[in-house]
Amino acid sequence: MAEVRARLGTGCAHCGLAVPPERRAIGSAPAFCCGGCETAHGILRAGGLAQYYALGERRAAPVRPTGRSYDEFDHAAFEELYVSRRADGLATAELYLEGVHCASCVWLVERVPLLEAGIARAELDVRRSLLRVEWDPRAVPLSRIAQVLDRLGYPPHPFHGVAREAMRRREDRAALVRIGVAGALAGNVMLIAFALYAGDLQGMAPGERQMFRWVSLVLTLPALLFPGRVFFTGAWAALRTRALHMDLPIALALAAASVRGALNTITDSGPVYFDGVTLLVFLLLVGRYLQQRGQRAATDAAELLLSLTPRMARVRQDDGALRDVPTEALLPGMLVEVGAGQVFPADGTVVHGQSSVNRALLTGESVPVAVVPGDVVAAGSENVGAPLRVRVDAAGSASRLARLLAEVEANARRRAPVVALANRLAGVFVALVLLLAAVTFLLWVGRDTALAWDHAIALLIVTCPCALALATPLAVSVAVGRAARAGIYIKGGDALELLARPGIMVLDKTGTVTAGRHDLVAWDGDPRWRPVILALEEGAAHPVAEGFRRAWPDLAPASLEGVRHDVLGGVSGRWDGREVAIGSPAFVASHGAEITGWRERLAGAAVTPVLLAIDGQVVAVAGFGDPVRDGARDALDALRARGWQTHLLSGDDTAVVTAVADALGFAAHQVIARATPEEKLARIRALRAGAGVRAVVMVGDGVNDAAAMTAAHVGVGVHGGAEASLLVADVHLTAPGLAPLQRLVEGATRTLGLIRRNMLWAVGYNAVGVALAMSGRLSPLVAAILMPVSSLTVVLGSWLGRSFVAAPVATTAASPATRHRRAA
Amino acid sequence: MSVLYLVIPLALVVVALAIGAYVWSARSGQFDDLDTPAMRMLHDDEAGETRSEKREA
Numbered sequence: 037m038a039e040v041r042a043r044l045g046t047g048c049a050h051c052g053l054a055v056p057p058e059r060r061a062i063g064s065a066p067a068f069c070c071g072g073c074e075t076a077h078g079i080l081r082a083g084g085l086a087q088y089y090a091l092g093e094r095r096a097a098p099v100r101p102t103g104r105s106y107d108e109f110d111h112a113a114f115e116e117l118y119v120s121r122r123a124d125g126l127a128t129a130e131l132y133l134e135g136v137h138c139a140s141c142v143w144l145v146e147r148v149p150l151l152e153a154g155i156a157r158a159e160l161d162v163r164r165s166l167l168r169v170e171w172d173p174r175a176v177p178l179s180r181i182a183q184v185l186d187r188l189g190y191p192p193h194p195f196h197g198v199a200r201e202a203m204r205r206r207e208d209r210a211a212l213v214r215i216g217v218a219g220a221l222a223g224n225v226m227l228i229a230f231a232l233y234a235g236d237l238q239g240m241a242p243g244e245r246q247m248f249r250w251v252s253l254v255l256t257l258p259a260l261l262f263p264g265r266v267f268f269t270g271a272w273a274a275l276r277t278r279a280l281h282m283d284l285p286i287a288l289a290l291a292a293a294s295v296r297g298a299l300n301t302i303t304d305s306g307p308v309y310f311d312g313v314t315l316l317v318f319l320l321l322v323g324r325y326l327q328q329r330g331q332r333a334a335t336d337a338a339e340l341l342l343s344l345t346p347r348m349a350r351v352r353q354d355d356g357a358l359r360d361v362p363t364e365a366l367l368p369g370m371l372v373e374v375g376a377g378q379v380f381p382a383d384g385t386v387v388h389g390q391s392s393v394n395r396a397l398l399t400g401e402s403v404p405v406a407v408v409p410g411d412v413v414a415a416g417s418e419n420v421g422a423p424l425r426v427r428v429d430a431a432g433s434a435s436r437l438a439r440l441l442a443e444v445e446a447n448a449r450r451r452a453p454v455v456a457l458a459n460r461l462a463g464v465f466v467a468l469v470l471l472l473a474a475v476t477f478l479l480w481v482g483r484d485t486a487l488a489w490d491h492a493i494a495l496l497i498v499t500c501p502c503a504l505a506l507a508t509p510l511a512v513s514v515a516v517g518r519a520a521r522a523g524i525y526i527k528g529g530d531a532l533e534l535l536a537r538p539g540i541m542v543l544d545k546t547g548t549v550t551a552g553r554h555d556l557v558a559w560d561g562d563p564r565w566r567p568v569i570l571a572l573e574e575g576a577a578h579p580v581a582e583g584f585r586r587a588w589p590d591l592a593p594a595s596l597e598g599v600r601h602d603v604l605g606g607v608s609g610r611w612d613g614r615e616v617a618i619g620s621p622a623f624v625a626s627h628g629a630e631i632t633g634w635r636e637r638l639a640g641a642a643v644t645p646v647l648l649a650i651d652g653q654v655v656a657v658a659g660f661g662d663p664v665r666d667g668a669r670d671a672l673d674a675l676r677a678r679g680w681q682t683h684l685l686s687g688d689d690t691a692v693v694t695a696v697a698d699a700l701g702f703a704a705h706q707v708i709a710r711a712t713p714e715e716k717l718a719r720i721r722a723l724r725a726g727a728g729v730r731a732v733v734m735v736g737d738g739v740n741d742a743a744a745m746t747a748a749h750v751g752v753g754v755h756g757g758a759e760a761s762l763l764v765a766d767v768h769l770t771a772p773g774l775a776p777l778q779r780l781v782e783g784a785t786r787t788l789g790l791i792r793r794n795m796l797w798a799v800g801y802n803a804v805g806v807a808l809a810m811s812g813r814l815s816p817l818v819a820a821i822l823m824p825v826s827s828l829t830v831v832l833g834s835w836l837g838r839s840f841v842a843a844p845v846a847t848t849a850a851s852p853a854t855r856h857r858r859a860a
Numbered sequence: 861m862s863v864l865y866l867v868i869p870l871a872l873v874v875v876a877l878a879i880g881a882y883v884w885s886a887r888s889g890q891f892d893d894l895d896t897p898a899m900r901m902l903h904d905d906e907a908g909e910t911r912s913e914k915r916e917a
Contacts, residue, residue, distance in 0.1 A: 205892055208891075208892065209887055209892070212891050213882075213883050213887065216882045216883065216886060217879055217883065220878060220879050220882070221875075224872075224875055251868055251872070254872075255872075
């Protein structure tokens with residue numbers, strides 16, 4: 037987007053965004069990128085605020101490549117879309133912040149209220165880089181808040197998942213460029229450093245030595261000025277808000293070491309530190325990138341859901357003309373045209389046309405539903421038949437889809453305590469490092485000022501949290517990558533950590549521990565009736581019909597006449613001149629058949645009976661049930677052996693649920709039948725409340741489980757689940773059965789072990805480094821060896837450690853790929 | 861070893877070229893998605909849908 041705007045040069049007269057060709061103005065009239073901007077411009081002009089566009093400050097403000105001026109945050113159109121007013125006069129809005137990369141950012145951002153009067157509260161969700169801000173609009177405009185955030189190094193954006201996609205991509209590319217440049221420079225500086233250290237040991241011509249030192253200075257400067265700049269801006273922002281940010285000691289170490297190194301180069305004396313500095317920049321950027329990516333992946337769910345709704349809608353105006361507007365600008369009452377194959381942009385009522393609608397996204401029900409004028413359609417569902425005209429009932433955050441997202445978001449925010457802890461730890465770490473450096477300096481300054489500087493700088497370099505910053509994200513991202521290859525998609529590192537310790541595993545029955553189908557599990561009757569049954573059920577979309585077809589895939593149906601589908605749940609027809617009827621006992625009885633004795637023929641199994649009657653005589657009985665998935669018992673027993681508590685939750689009938697629970701070894705008090713989605717949610721919340729430190733994991737497949745899955749510590753979506761439930765799940769298993777669940781838990785346990793080992797190494801190296809530096813034994817050579825070796829240990833440990841092993845079967849690889857494709 | 865005075869600056873030029881190439885490839889989005897293409901190549905192309913169209917979407 038930014039590139040496009042930059043290329044066009046001129047933009048919307050209001051917001052500076054690119055003006056689409058069809059909206060280009062003729063002559064000198066102002067052009068606008070969208071209806072929203074045009075409206076805002078009109079309001080400003082009408083209100084006598086046109087000088088707003090001439091304000092020098094607006095243009096001189098630090099303009100990001102996005103070209104956005106934050107003044108647009110104050111316009112009526114913006115407020116309409118993103119700001120909500122509370123009863124007490126305060127306004128709240130959600131802003132997406134670029135550049136949020138670690139726990140200490142939360143600390144910093146959440147102190148914005150101290151910088152600007154009128155801001156009541158700022159709450160950052162670091163996993164989603166999402167800031168929720170509450171302010172008094174009479175005291176301070178939102179743009180002012182946005183400017184403060186920008187000055188801190190977190191350019192804000194109104195939160196809208198789809199728009200974020202492009203922004204995030206740009207951010208990722210910038211991060212990769214920084215890492216690549218830093219890595220190349222660090223590699224070259226280190227090569228030169230090898231020569232210099234060898235020269236120190238064996239002797240070297242002074243001229244060559246000086247040239248090598250100058251060359252590494254020349255290579256270090258760009259590494260500091262371009263990729264390393266992020267640490268200085270971060271530290272500067274932290275200083276201005278008087279916060280202890282992780283960037284502070286890093287920037288201090290980088291600045292002190294390079295200034296000292298440059299001085300030593302010019303005066304041709306003492307150590308130069310350049311290898312340490314460049315390597316530091318590189319490793320820290322890598323650690324930060326990995327951590328950010330891990331957090332990002334976890335937040336994709338809502339954006340993906342939202343990105344399934346279209347961005348543009350075709351509005352029919354009062355004069356009958358059609359106009360394309362962004363979905364954000366849709367208001368209740370507008371008429372929109374939705375073509376065949378398009379997705380509904382908002383919730384609405386059909387006013388013209390007949391079609392069928394696929395609601396799979398919301399309900400998991402993949403059979404299209406017919407709609408006629410007067411029917412209600414939901415945003416995110418797909419119009420499969422013919423064009424429809426729809427009157428918008430609810431758009432944007434009021435749509436059913438958006439409310440589903442709000443639930444997911446609210447649940448994500450509740451997971452904050454972990455972040456708070458990391459936050460405090462970072463603060464303690466920073467304070468400790470600065471204190472130790474000061475102590476070292478004071479210890480040595482009495483003897484020799486130059487030595488004191490050297491030792492303090494050495495300490496700052498050696499304690500820079502490279503290995504520490506790499507330890508967790510690296511182990512997690514390697515594990516997540518391996519898990520993906522094993523058919524397990526994990527969206528966040530915290531899910532892995534929670535799954536590593538035994539907790540409470542709650543499983544949905546239908547579709548999770550069972551196959552979620554109607555399968556023919558019992559049959560009593562002559563095989564010669566089978567073609568008749570297939571003929572009766574031919575073409576029917578009913579689950580029972582599909583069950584018969586699955587059971588006898590190779591049989592050809594008999595030829596029938598006068599096939600009639602009855603609303604009572606059965607089919608009748610004539611075969612060979614005889615009356616045949618198939619269906620529920622009630623239906624068959626209504627066709628005059630004598631239906632006693634069928635129960636015995638099914639041997640009392642908990643199944644749905646289907647009877648076939650010919651000329652009023654029941655000739656065959658079929659039982660339909662939902663078979664337990666293969667290997668479910670083994671997987672559950674393995675989990676129980678690891679100390680997991682297993683629970684079964686189902687909306688199904690008590691008799692059916694009890695049968696499955698008995699077969700799978702669930703204790704009676706751990707089984708709940710006939711649970712509505714709300715009861716499932718309540719059950720999860722109750723378990724969470726009583727779980728203490730143990731994690732509650734919800735395993736499910738349907739939209740009826742989605743709320744429960746987000747309410748649990750970890751939500752696991754199983755193979756074949758509804759799209760919406762898979763998107764809200766923290767973990768998505770793409771192989772059928774429960775064996776992947778067992779592999780997931782085992783892999784998570786091993787990953788946590790890896791993280792612990794990594795941390796131990798990193799802390800150990802830091803401790804050794806501090807001891808050496810404070811006692812003055814840390815020569816630049818030792819520091820130069822210690823730092824990369826500690827990071828290398830962590831990298832190798834993460835790579836070589838066993839976390840996830842590939843699944844033995846890969847028969848269902850198609851499902852994740854198609855999902856990715858839809859998300860792309 | 862006076863050849864070093866020629867070789868080192870030359871090496872720096874090569875480094876600059878390599879960095880330039882990398883920056884170009886990163887900025888043109890070649891590292892945007894490292895997982896999906898690996899899976900995508902295992903499946904048949906869908907008719908009427910090309911890579912570039914998807915990227916624009």
